[in-house]
Amino acid sequence: MIDTHVHFWNFSPVKDSWITDEMSVIRHDFTPKNLTRTFNDLQISGCVAVQASQTEQENEFLLTLADQSELIKGIVGWVDLKSPDLGSRLTYWNNFKKIKGWRHVLQAESAEFILDPAFIGGIKQLKNFGYSYDLLCYHNQLESIIKLVDQVPDQPFVLDHCGKPDVKSQDLKTWTQNIKLLAENPNVLCKISGLLAEADWKNWKEIELFNCFDVVFEHFGVDRVMYGSDWPVVLVSRPYQDWFNLVSKYAERFSSSETKLIFTDNARRFYKL
Template sequence: MFIDTHLHVIDRQALSYPWLAGVPPLDRDFLYAQYEREAKRVGVAAALHMEVDVAPEAIEAETGYIHTLAAEPGSLIAGAISACRPEDPAFPAFLERCKADPFIKGFRRVLHVMPDDLSGSALFRENVKRLDGSGFTFDLCVLPHQIPRAMALADLAPATQFILDHCGVPAIAAGEEDPWRKHITDIARRPNVVAKISGVVAYADAETWDISTLAPYVEHVVDCFGWDRVVWGSDWPVCTLGGGLSTWVAATHALFAGVSEDERRKLYSQNAKRIWALTG
């Protein structure tokens, strides 16, 4: 059974997603009921909702909306990773409000589509430091050349658990492994960083990828981080760009067919339970 650490729900009637206009294949509703039906069929036992880069004024409304989905009978949703804006002077007050809501398990500020220097600003760095001791995780969604900037953030808050999304977003379709490979080795030396095995089918050529395409990237991440510092995520519905949830689950089983049951259990569910204090 899987704990999906990276579910996105897109409901354009409820929330505003300015970035969708630039990604036509995703510019439609991807509702929770659609995900749940398929997820339960492929063995997902619980999921964390990952923020979907809503309009800044809708960040807290998005969490409220996910709360309502989690309250439905039989819902898989066990918590939310909220969007945040560490570059905003209002971040400290936002953080205090989030501390009052145990449903919020962590934060993410999308960085891979932002200017490289955003995370290097004094205010951004100061606010990331505020996460130390808060119990919240912080997801890092960065391009390969931005991984050194992610390392700098992780070094600012050594008591905070950082999560490197999507294996560090390697350029699989282009067959590029450098500088990604070296940067993965370097960031894995930070004990407060965990890698998320997710999203990779969306970075491969949708028409031609197979297990041998993904394996060098996934295996390098696991080799560097080890079995106690990897978690699994679907990245639904972004994974539909490379085949969809069922295809990614099947690929995951194939990629890890040769490892021990204990190693699979750590990746699929146990590490996530520990990191986000999930029960069940």
């Protein structure tokens, strides 16, 4: 099994200012060593390490960790997609085969940024190198994400954290409509990940998560959904095992071959692991 969404960092209050005091459980360092026992217990063979800092030094940091740990099967890094020097940067990073794709924290950006022709032009260069792109956004940004994807229809995309629906309020109508539209592009996949952070951390109910899972599987299908944990962020709500068990319980409705797609095969195909 593959966990398609894991973060690692050496905690810095300045660099990681998004980790607030109420998230104290993750205000320290996280490395592959912190995951080894959990992965062994759950028979997870590896992960995709996703950028948590928006510098090219982040790529170097994750590559160093990958050299030290066999748990990291692939990396989603960061590069300035609006840079006029993007082509040469992609050519450079293409020497490091563990880097499978790229991500920018679009949830912190405006619609104008997401639809900036320079940004979209950068994404259009990724296919030349065989790179994927992770879409990180809130549910109220999905309209802009759909417009972005429509302009690069042949680019492999994956939506992180199901587009961050409002799990807590269960106001899912507009999110559901936009998930349906986004899923109409066959080159877009979706990660079942990160939803506990969008719920009431300590008092969520299983049905609230399963309502979101229902929408994702209805529109993306088992062949375009991937399991991810969003570890260590998931720890603000529950231990890693609780999230894994929750997704596994939902997956009991699928056949063994369909479950293998969700936990293994789709990740290997999409990220070329």
